[in-house]
Structure formats: structure tokens, C-alpha cells
Amino acid sequence: MLPVERVIGEEGLAQSADGLKLAIRLPWYRSLPFSVVEVASLAIDGAAVDLSDALIEYDGQTWPLAENGEKVDTFWFVRDSAFLVLPSQSAATGSDLEVSLNLFVSPPYIPGMKRTNPQTSTLTVAA
Amino acid sequence: MATNATGPQTGVTLYSFTNEWLTRQFEVDTLLAEVAKRGLGPNIEIIGFQQFKEFPDVSDEYAEKFKELIAANGLNPVSCAINSDRFLKPGQQPIEDAALVEYHKRQLRSAKKMGFSLVRYQFALPVHLLPEIAPYAEELDIRMGVEVHAPMWAGHPAVQAYGEMYDKLDTPYLGWIPDFGGTASRIPESMLDAARAKGASEDLLDKLKEVWLEGGMSHEKAGRLREWGMAHGHAPLHIQAACLAFFILSNHDPKSWAALVDRTIHIHGKFYGVSEDLVEEAIDYDTILPLFKDGGFTGTMVSEWEGHAYDTRDAFEQVRRHQAMARRIWGN
Numbered sequence: 316m317l318p319v320e321r322v323i324g325e326e327g328l329a330q331s332a333d334g335l336k337l338a339i340r341l342p343w344y345r346s347l348p349f350s351v352v353e354v355a356s357l358a359i360d361g362a363a364v365d366l367s368d369a370l371i372e373y374d375g376q377t378w379p380l381a382e383n384g385e386k387v388d389t390f391w392f393v394r395d396s397a398f399l400v401l402p403s404q405s406a407a408t409g410s411d412l413e414v415s416l417n418l419f420v421s422p423p424y425i426p427g428m429k430r431t432n433p434q435t436s437t438l439t440v441a442a
Numbered sequence: 443m444a445t446n447a448t449g450p451q452t453g454v455t456l457y458s459f460t461n462e463w464l465t466r467q468f469e470v471d472t473l474l475a476e477v478a479k480r481g482l483g484p485n486i487e488i489i490g491f492q493q494f495k496e497f498p499d500v501s502d503e504y505a506e507k508f509k510e511l512i513a514a515n516g517l518n519p520v521s522c523a524i525n526s527d528r529f530l531k532p533g534q535q536p537i538e539d540a541a542l543v544e545y546h547k548r549q550l551r552s553a554k555k556m557g558f559s560l561v562r563y564q565f566a567l568p569v570h571l572l573p574e575i576a577p578y579a580e581e582l583d584i585r586m587g588v589e590v591h592a593p594m595w596a597g598h599p600a601v602q603a604y605g606e607m608y609d610k611l612d613t614p615y616l617g618w619i620p621d622f623g624g625t626a627s628r629i630p631e632s633m634l635d636a637a638r639a640k641g642a643s644e645d646l647l648d649k650l651k652e653v654w655l656e657g658g659m660s661h662e663k664a665g666r667l668r669e670w671g672m673a674h675g676h677a678p679l680h681i682q683a684a685c686l687a688f689f690i691l692s693n694h695d696p697k698s699w700a701a702l703v704d705r706t707i708h709i710h711g712k713f714y715g716v717s718e719d720l721v722e723e724a725i726d727y728d729t730i731l732p733l734f735k736d737g738g739f740t741g742t743m744v745s746e747w748e749g750h751a752y753d754t755r756d757a758f759e760q761v762r763r764h765q766a767m768a769r770r771i772w773g774n
Contacts, residue, residue: 318464319751325466344460345491350530387530387537392495394466421532424525424566427661428689429532431682 319344322418322434324396329441334402336372342432343420346393349373349386354399355417355431364401373397408442449774450735451742452765453485453520455710456493458747459757463492470494471511478515482761487521487562487710487744490549498524498545500552508556520742521587521619521708522553526566542567543574550575550582560585560708562619565594569603572611579615587619587707593660595624595694596701608705617707620699621746622725626691629654630714630723633687636752642680646671650684655693664688683752690748696729703737711743715755716763720770731771743768 324338337357341347349371357364369380373391380399391397406412417433454477462468468476470493477483490497496504512519527545528536536542546567553561563586567575579586594601608616634647653667664685671681690712715723734743745764747757 317750317752317754318461321464340464344457344464345489345525346495346497347491348527348530351532353532384531390491390497393464393492394495421529423527423529424564425689426529426536431678433679 316434320432320434322416322432323414323436323438324398326396327441328406328412328414328438330406330408331400333370333400335400335404335406335440337399337401337414337416338396339399339416339418340396341391341393341420342418342430343393343422346390347420347423349383349389349391351421351423352383352391353419353421354380354383355419356415357399357417358415359404360413364404366401368402370400370402371397372400406440408440410440411437412440413437448740450709450739450768450772451485452768453487453518453742453744454482454761454765455487455489455521455523455744455746457487457489457523458745458750458761460492461750461754462757470508474511474515474517476758478517480758480762482745482758482765484516484518485520485742485744486517487523488519488558489523490552491525494552496552498548498552500555502555505552505555505557512557519556519558521560521562521744522556522558523562523589524549524553524564526564528566539568539571543571546575547578550579550584550586554582554584558584560587562587562589562708562710564589565591565600565604569600569607572604572607572616576611576613576616580613585615585617585707587617589619589621589710590624590702591621592623592626592690593688593692595692596698597694598624601702617705618702619708619710620702620706621710621712622730623691623712625694625696625698625726625730626724627693627696627726628724629687629691630749632715632723632749633752637680637683640680640683641677642683643676645674646676646680646684650687654687654691660688660692686751690751691724696726697733699730700733700737703734703739706734706739706741708741709734709739709743710746711764711768712746712748713760713764714747714749716760716767718763720763720767722764722767727767728771731768735772
């Protein structure tokens with residue numbers, strides 16, 4: 316996997332008071348506004364996760380995933396992980412889960428380009 | 443008339459080290475130090491939105507810190523790449539012209555504040571907005587060079603439209619930044635190998651090579667290959683790997699750069715793989731570079747290794763070879 320194709324962040328998966336939290340990376344060479352990034356799909360152990368109550372946590376801010384498309388002024392620094400927070404999901408710490416994430420990225424200076432970035436990894440749930 | 447006393451200079455864009463950067467092997471300070479230590483500077487280019495978290499609005503405090511870092515490493519911050527992010531909501535209308543003009547001004551101010559002598563900007567900026575932005579660059583005293591990137595080359599209609607506007611505005615603050623991807627002689631074998639490693643089969647790659655040589659816009663050709671690939675049962679990810687070639691390389695005449703030399707203020711030396719005997723895989727530098735030296739160009743060519751888009755070879759070694767190749771051809 317090339318670094319520019321990585322979508323599951325190095326910080327992995329953790330169980331927190333807010334729900335299950337997955338680190339995600341921006342699969343592009345430069346920072347982009349969150350508005351051009353779409354979580355296309357997430358599956359855990361093969362089961363599709365309902366993202367209707369999911370949140371994005373980034374750099375001290377949190378917002379509903381559904382508002383991502385409006386975040387035209389919030390830049391995702393290409394070096395930083397953001398976190399996908401899943402309030403309805405939980406998992407035992409120390410357990411291994413297979414996570415499949417796909418992000419769509421539409422670079423805002425290339426009209427019509429939409430990249431698909433799937434990645435599947437087995438992650439151990441941290442506390 | 444430009445003097446040819448010193449000749450063209452070499453340098454590097456930190457974009458070459460994208461993989462090392464994204465995997466967090468370096469911070470801004472340690473990457474600058476590594477470039478200096480390996481003698482790959484002193485001239486450098488940085489993509490604002492790649493290296494600076496505060497971009498597009500860099501604070502005075504960060505700018506000061508950055509200038510100190512640059513000075514401490516003995517580097518020369520030549521070019522800051524800026525972006526024309528018009529399509530902030532995918533599938534919807536582009537942002538208003540006034541907002542796009544302001545977006546460029548914010549980036550120009552940040553680049554100037556950090557000590558860069560020029561910005562590399564994009565054709566995604568509609569040409570009719572240049573009269574609003576050029577006077578601001580002049581006021582700030584920072585030059586703007588548009589990156590002539592594949593699928594564009596000297597003969598592309600967008601380049602011609604910019605050229606007409608450049609004639610009209612007639613200011614030394616606007617110029618060209620050739621990237622050379624628009625005049626590739628072939629698709630690099632390393633890129634084809636990377637697609638093979640991902641599972642793309644030979645018939646898909648043969649079709650890629652065939653379509654790549656055809657006429658038409660890059661996105662149309664990519665669409666043509668995608669359609670053919672889907673109809674012939676190729677996986678979407680294999681097709682995506684093959685289509686990369688359309689967006690970074692096209693095969694116009696390498697000698698066509700001669701038409702742009704007079705207004706070239708900086709060169710973005712795109713390359714994919716330089717062999718040990720100093721020959722680039724896809725772009726014919728032996729034909730292209732003499733045009734600039736003979737034409738009196740005395741600015742900087744920064745080495746832009748883009749092989750990182752599909753492989754993880756040692757970027758520092760690739761940049762070293764590219765600079766050595768330029769010195770071989772330019773004789774300095």
C-alpha cells in the first residue's frame with residue numbers, strides 16, 4: 316500500500332466513552348477541505364456499518380459526518396489523522412476486527428475526478 | 443535580454459518526498475535539514491497545502507519560524523505552489539469568482555510572508571480573473587508562474603488563451619512554469635510495472651499504450667479506456683491504476699517548449715525514474731533542457747520526482763540523479 320492510498324490511520328481502532336473510534340487518513344498528497352471527502356462505506360467483520368449517527372473528530376472539533384459536505388473551510392492537514400466516531404458501535408478491547416473502509420476524494424481543482432480508496436485491515440481494539 | 447552568465451540552476455520540490463512525508467518520517471524542520479545535508483538544494487519549492495498546516499493563511503509567527511529554519515539550513519525558498527480550489531462541493535457549481543480571487547490573494551500573502559520569490563499556480567484559475575490578481579502580485583512583489591502541466595503543452599488552447607492575456611497585461615510578474623509531463627515520449631515502464639504489481643493484465647496495459655497515443659482530452663481518453671476495460675472484465679482498481687497515465691503524462695512534441703522559453707520564470711522538472719547512467723524513463727530531457735539554456739533561461743529547475751505516485755523507490759537518490767542529469771545536459 317502506497318502512503319497516498321492509506322485511509323485507515325496508524326492510530327487504528329479504539330473503544331472510547333463516545334463509541335468506537337477509527338483513525339482515518341486523507342489519501343492525497345496535500346491537505347484538502349473535508350467537503351471533498353466522502354466516507355463511501357465502512358464494514359466491520361464483513362457487516363456494513365450504518366453511518367447515520369457517525370461523527371468526525373479532528374483537531375479539537377467534532378461534527379456529524381452528514382455535515383462533511385459543508386466543511387469547505389476546514390482543511391484536513393495531510394499529515395494528520397482524523398477520527399470517525401461510531402456512537403452505536405462497541406467492541407471489547409483487545410479483540411481483533413477486520414475493518415474495510417473506502418473514502419472517495421474529489422480534488423477541488425480537477426473537475427470530475429473522483430478517486431476511490433478502499434483499504435481492509437485487521438485491527439486490535441485499543442482502550 | 444537575459445544574461446547567460448550563470449545559466450539555469452537546479453533545486454528540488456519537497457513534493458518529491460511525499461511518501462517520506464506522509465509516513466511521518468520527517469517533520470518540516472528535519473526534511474529541510476535532510477535536503478540541505480544531501481546537497482539537493484539550496485533552491486527549493488514547497489507545496490503550501492502539503493507542508494504548512496496553517497495554509498492558506500499562514501500566521502506571522504509561523505512565517506518567522508519558517509524563515510529562521512530556511513536560513514539555518516542555508517536554503518533558498520524559490521517557489522511556493524498554490525491551488526485553485528474551485529470545486530469545493532463535488533458535483534455542484536464552482537465557487538464564485540470573487541471568492542476564488544480572494545483565495546489566491548490569501549495564498550499569495552502567505553507565500554510572500556514566508557520569503558518565497560514566486561508562486562506556482564494552476565490553469566484551474568479562469569483566465570478572465572488574471573487582471574484582478576496580477577496587480578495584487580505586483581503590489582506584493584511576488585511573481586506568479588502558471589504550471590504548464592499535462593495534458594497541456596505550448597500548443598494547448600488554454601495555454602494560448604493565457605498567452606494572449608499575458609500579452610495584454612504585459613507584466614514581468616506573470617510567467618510560465620513548464621512541467622514537461624505534457625511532452626512525454628512514452629509511459630514510464632516503472633508505472634506499467636506498478637500497475638502489473640496491482641494485478642493489471644497485459645491486454646489492459648496494451649490498450650492503455652494504444653489509447654494514450656490517440657488524440658483527444660485526457661479525461662476523454664481515460665473514459666475510453668475505462669469503458670473498454672469494464673466491457674472486457676477488468677477490475678475497477680486495475681483500470682484506475684492504468685488511468686493514472688492520462689492525468690500526468692501526454693505525448694506532445696518536446697521541442698514545442700521553445701515557444702514558452704521567453705516567459706519561463708521557473709521550471710518544474712517532472713520525472714519518473716532516472717537510470718544510473720542519467721537518462722529519464724519517459725521524458726526526453728536531452729531534447730528539452732538545451733532549449734532553455736540556449737534561450738537564456740537563468741532561473742531554477744526544481745526536480746519533481748513523481749514516481750512516488752506508484753512506487754516507493756528512494757526519492758532522495760532519484761532527485762540526486764535528476765540533478766546530475768541536468769548538470770550533464772546543461773554542462774554546469
